[in-house]
Structure formats: C-alpha cells, structure tokens
Amino acid sequence: MPYRAPVSEIRFVLDHVVGFGRVAATGTFAEATPETVEAILTEAGKMAEEVLAPLNRQGDLHPARLENGVVRTSPGFAEGFAAIARGGWLGMSADPEHGGMGLPTTLTMAVNEMIGSACLALQLNPLMTQGQIEALEAHASDELKALYLPKLISGEWTGTMNLTEPQAGSDVGALRTRAEPNGDGTYAITGQKIYISWGDNDFTENVCHLVLARLPEAAEGTKGISLFMVPKKLPDETGKAGVANSLKVVSLEHKLGLHGSPTAVMQYDGATGWLVGEPHKGMAAMFTMMNNARLGVGVQGLSIAEAAMQHAIGYALDRKQGRTAHEGGTILHHADVRRMVLSMKAHTFAARALAMDTAVSLDMAKATGEAGWKARAALLTPIAKAYGTDTGIEIASQGIQVHGGMGFVEETGAAQYARDVRVTAIYEGTNGIQAMDLVGRKMMDGGAAAFALMDEMAGTGHERLETALAELRALTEWLLEQDMQDRFAGAVPYLAAFARVLGASYHLRAAVADPARKPMADVAVSMLLPEATAEMAKARAGAAALYAVSDDVVAA
Numbered sequence: 376m377p378y379r380a381p382v383s384e385i386r387f388v389l390d391h392v393v394g395f396g397r398v399a400a401t402g403t404f405a406e407a408t409p410e411t412v413e414a415i416l417t418e419a420g421k422m423a424e425e426v427l428a429p430l431n432r433q434g435d436l437h438p439a440r441l442e443n444g445v446v447r448t449s450p451g452f453a454e455g456f457a458a459i460a461r462g463g464w465l466g467m468s469a470d471p472e473h474g475g476m477g478l479p480t481t482l483t484m485a486v487n488e489m490i491g492s493a494c495l496a497l498q499l500n501p502l503m504t505q506g507q508i509e510a511l512e513a514h515a516s517d518e519l520k521a522l523y524l525p526k527l528i529s530g531e532w533t534g535t536m537n538l539t540e541p542q543a544g545s546d547v548g549a550l551r552t553r554a555e556p557n558g559d560g561t562y563a564i565t566g567q568k569i570y571i572s573w574g575d576n577d578f579t580e581n582v583c584h585l586v587l588a589r590l591p592e593a594a595e596g597t598k599g600i601s602l603f604m605v606p607k608k609l610p611d612e613t614g615k616a617g618v619a620n621s622l623k624v625v626s627l628e629h630k631l632g633l634h635g636s637p638t639a640v641m642q643y644d645g646a647t648g649w650l651v652g653e654p655h656k657g658m659a660a661m662f663t664m665m666n667n668a669r670l671g672v673g674v675q676g677l678s679i680a681e682a683a684m685q686h687a688i689g690y691a692l693d694r695k696q697g698r699t700a701h702e703g704g705t706i707l708h709h710a711d712v713r714r715m716v717l718s719m720k721a722h723t724f725a726a727r728a729l730a731m732d733t734a735v736s737l738d739m740a741k742a743t744g745e746a747g748w749k750a751r752a753a754l755l756t757p758i759a760k761a762y763g764t765d766t767g768i769e770i771a772s773q774g775i776q777v778h779g780g781m782g783f784v785e786e787t788g789a790a791q792y793a794r795d796v797r798v799t800a801i802y803e804g805t806n807g808i809q810a811m812d813l814v815g816r817k818m819m820d821g822g823a824a825a826f827a828l829m830d831e832m833a834g835t836g837h838e839r840l841e842t843a844l845a846e847l848r849a850l851t852e853w854l855l856e857q858d859m860q861d862r863f864a865g866a867v868p869y870l871a872a873f874a875r876v877l878g879a880s881y882h883l884r885a886a887v888a889d890p891a892r893k894p895m896a897d898v899a900v901s902m903l904l905p906e907a908t909a910e911m912a913k914a915r916a917g918a919a920a921l922y923a924v925s926d927d928v929v930a931a
C-alpha cells in the first residue's frame with residue numbers, strides 16, 4: 376500500500392490538540408496563517424507521496440557505497456534531495472536574513488514527519504543540515520554565517536555533525552580529536568570520527584562538517600571541547616567550493632537498516648577548520664544542534680510508526696483468513712488483529728501530539744522568551760525523543776506481526792520499517808541517556824516543570840486520567856527524594872509512564888474537540904493508562920536490587 380501523507384490528521388493535532396494557534400498568534404510567527412499551514416502541508420505531503428516514497432526501497436536494496444574514496448548514493452536519492460531543496464523545506468525555520476522562511480519549528484517537524492515516512496534514510500540528510508543551520512545561527516560569527524547559511528538553506532551544500540569517536544560514544548567528553556591554531560585564525564583538525572551520518576554524498580557541491588575537537592591545553596571532559604566548521608572543500612575567495620580539504624571518508628558501515636544513508640568513518644589529517652562560538656564552549660553550541668536533532672529523531676520514530684501502521688492496515692483490509700465476526704471480513708475483523716491495529720493508532724497519535732506539543736513549546740519559547748516555555752520544551756524533548764522512537768520500533772514490529780509470514784518476507788516492505796527505525800533509539804543520545812536526562816538535569820528545578828505539565832493535564836474530570844496523574848505526581852515526588860543511582864535505575868520506565876499519561880490526555884482532548892473520536896480515545900486510554908501504571912511500578916524498583924545480583928551471576 377503506497378504511503379499517504381496524513382495532512383488532515385496533522386492539521387487536527389495542530390489545531391485541536393496542541394494549540395498551534397498560540398504560535399501563529401505571536402508576532403514572530405504571524406505568517407503561519409491557517410492558509411499557509413494548509414498549503415505547506417499539502418505541498419510537502421504531495422512531494423513525500425509522489426517523489427520520495429518510491430525511493431525508499433531503492434535505498435534499502437542499493438545501499439550507499441564507497442568507490443575510490445567517493446560516496447555513491449542510492450538510485451534516485453540525488454533527485455529526491457533536489458526536490459526537498461527546491462521546495463525550500465531545508466530552511467523552512469531558518470532566518471530569512473540568510474534565505475530561510477522563518478516559519479515555526481512545529482511546521483518543520485510536521486513536514487519532516489512526512490518526508491521521513493516516505494524515505495527515512497534520505498530524510499536524515501536534511502535533518503542533519505537543519506541542525507547545523509540552527510547551530511550556526513546561534514553561535515557562528517557573522518562571516519561564517521554569511522558564507523555557509525545561504526548555501527545550507529538552499530541545499531547547495533549539506534551539513535553533518537561529528538561527535539562520536541571509537542572511545543567516545545555516549546561519553547562525548549572522552550573525545551580526542553585535536554585542533555591546533557594555524558596562526559591565521561584557522562585551525563588544523565586531526566582525528567577520527569565514526570558513525571557520521573551522510574559524511575559524504577555525490578549530489579551537493581560541498582559537505583560541511585561540524586566537528587567537536589580539543590584545543591591545546593584544553594581541560595579534560597566536556598569542558599575542554601570546542602566546535603569547528605570543517606568543510607570538505609575549502610571555500611574560495613568568491614565563496615564557492617574550492618580545493619579539497621585534508622579529510623576523507625575511510626569507510627562506510629554495513630548496517631541493520633537505513634541503508635540509503637551513508638554512515639561514514641571520517642579521517643581528518645590537519646584539515647582546515649574555523650571555530651564556531653567560543654573556545655571550550657563547543658558542547659553548549661553542539662547542544663543547540665542536538666536539541667533540534669533530538670526532537671527531529673523523535674519525529675523519525677513517528678514517521679515510521681505512521682508509515683508502518685498504514686502499511687499494516689492496508690494489508691489487514693485485504694487479507695482473508697478464517698471466519699470473522701463480519702460476513703466476508705478480512706483479518707482486520709479478528710479481535711486480536713483489531714487490537715494490534717488500534718494499539719498502533721493509539722500510540723502513533725500520542726507520539727505525534729507529543730512531538731508537536733514539544734515543537735509548539737520551542738516556538739513559544741522563541742517567540743516570547745518566557746522561561747516557562749523554555750522549561751516546558753526542555754522537559755518534553757527527551758520524552759518526545761525516546762517515546763517517539765520506541766513507538767516507531769514497537770509499531771514496526773507489530774506491523775510485521777499483522778502481516779504474518781509476509782511481514783518477515785522482504786518484498787512487503789514491513790521488515791524494512793523495523794530495520795530502518797531501530798537505530799533511532801540509539802543515535803542522538805540513546806533512549807537510556809534521554810531518560811537519565813529527564814530524571815536528572817530536567818528535574819534540577821525540583822520537578823517544577825514536570826508538576827506544571829501535570830497541572831495542565833489535570834481537571835478534565837476524567838477519573839482514570841486523574842488517578843494516573845495522581846500516581847505520576849506521587850512517583851515524581853518519590854523520585855526527587857532518591858539519590859541519582861536510584862533515579863537512573865527507574866528512568867526509562869518513568870519516561871515511558873510520563874509519555875503514556877501525556878498520550879492519554881491528548882486523546883481525551885481530541886475526543887472533546889471531535890466527538891467522533893471518542894470511541895478511539897476510549898480504546899487508547901484503556902491501553903495507555905494501564906501501561907503507564909505498570910511502568911510506574913517498575914520505576915520504583917531502585918538500584919539496590921539490580922546491584923544485588925553480582926557480576927559473577929550476571930556473567931554466569
């Protein structure tokens with residue numbers, strides 16, 4: 376079944392669940408009128424359906440490959456990227472001063488969702504580029520901005536982010552790549568980076584690498600890290616891509632999925648780089664990019680949830696097996712298949728509302744500068760990332776189940792969704808790290824932002840939601856009293872519970888706005904809240920029980 380962009384569903388969530396109207400009512404985003412939103416979503420949806428979705432299987436069957444040091448991309452990806460660039464979708468939320476459209480992040484996320492559903496491997500490229508645009512806007516010098524932003528926004532050049540090294544994965548502070556001053560304002564960058572998404576391509580003139588490295592005498596750990604722009608080709612005096620820089624793609628990884636996205640091992644041998652932001656403040660600058668990318672990766676999970684769900688429903692409407700409650704029914708009329716499909720719908724809706732709610736908070740923070748919006752966005756970001764991607768993984772797996780044996784056979788495409796989405800729980804900070812961020816850094820306010828969010832959800836008069844909220848409140852209070860080790864031991868289930876309570880409240884809002892949605896909301900609440908209760912029980916388990924099992928027993 377071909378992918379169909381869920382334009383009206385996205386509009387419903389924006390208008391009736393996450394209050395996008397508040398964003399459009401700000402001076403900053405006054406251009407995001409209902410007509411503009413409709414036009415943008417319709418146009419992007421059409422491109423996703425017609426141009427990008429046909430590329431998805433091509434990328435899987437014909438992975439990007441390295442030929443004599445040059446990356447050759449999957450068939451059709453060059454045209455697909457050109458369509459994304461032509462549509463202006465890369466710089467939708469970028470500053471108009473450099474060619475962007477200045478539109479809300481919420482709309483970028485909605486468009487990214489559809490592009491990702493159509494072809495996730497290709498969509499990772501614009502996602503990296505968008506993150507780089509945002510980091511440069513926030514931290515680069517005017518000179519660097521003028522040189523790089525117009526080309527990144529137009530899609531003439533693309534961007535990457537280079538954090539990971541063999542010994543520095545989750546522990547970014549362990550990185551060793553060096554940056555030596557050249558004496559002319561530039562730096563010589565030397566080191567190896569691994570797993571660099573879209574580290575190269577054969578369809579843009581230049582690839583701009585944002586690289587984390589250490590200046591001489593830099594402090595140990597994350598405090599001694601600086602950020603550098605290191606382009607594949609050095610810009611000449613007219614700003615065009617000129618001679619090759621001293622860097623290369625050493626190899627591409629062979630992966631479980633996402634085959635169309637070249638994942639590169641990069642070698643920098645005294646490559647020329649320019650400092651972005653302050654010396655030793657690279658982590659802060661990179662965090663701008665990572666926060667955008669974290670929500671963006673959560674949306675990738677949503678993309679696959681939606682695509683895999685559509686695919687499974689299409690199959691279930693067609694496949695006949697055995698007698699069903701309906702005369703002449705298909706497998707969709709078996710109670711268990713119906714349960715699976717409704718669970719897919721319940722979680723996909725929740726993941727979309729959560730992602731869009733997070734994006735609305737980011738936009739409101741930008742438009743108003745208010746601390747409350749900033750704290751709300753910061754709290755929601757790890758939840759949106761982890762829940763969105765876990766949902767994508769779970770739904771892609773259920774999608775295989777709905778297909779039966781045909782799900783395990785590659786031709787249907789159900790398996791590709793499961794393989795492609797798996798990495799989203801790993802990159803941009805594993806979901807474990809996201810959960811630790813939620814119960815650690817994001818609770819340094821004594822839980823103020825979390826309790827404020829619970830207050831927002833309260834007062835619906837819905838008994839089950841109110842009970843779940845009381846449980847979540849009590850759990851949060853308990854968590855705040857524990858030491859970090861105990862909090863971390865329960866972090867993942869805590870995040871899972873929080874996401875499900877939020878999800879139930881979004882469903883209830885939808886049912887109030889549109890009574891026709893009540894039966895679906897009832898089913899969703901009856902699925903999400905018991906799951907939340909179970910996760911909350913796990914969140915209280917504490918670290919002691921885990922460490923009571925000795926290493927010997929673990930390894931036995």
Ligand SMILES: Cc1cc2nc3c(=O)[nH]c(=O)nc-3n(C[C@H](O)[C@H](O)[C@H](O)COP(=O)(O)OP(=O)(O)OC[C@H]3O[C@@H](n4cnc5c(N)ncnc54)[C@H](O)[C@@H]3O)c2cc1C
Pocket residue numbers: 535536537538539543544545546569570571572573630633638798801802803804805806807808
């Ligand atoms: C396809 C792909 C694309 C990628 N793209 C990029 C990219 O473009 N740029 C880039 O810089 N990187 C990229 N990465 C790297 C990615 O961000 C890392 O793989 C990720 O951060 C995890 O690091 P690691 O693989 O070293 O795992 P590890 O850090 O070794 O983690 C292994 C396990 O230990 C857990 N763990 C680690 N530390 C802790 C801790 N302190 N507390 C609790 N648990 C912990 C993790 O959650 C995980 O479950 C990519 C990776 C892949 C696979």
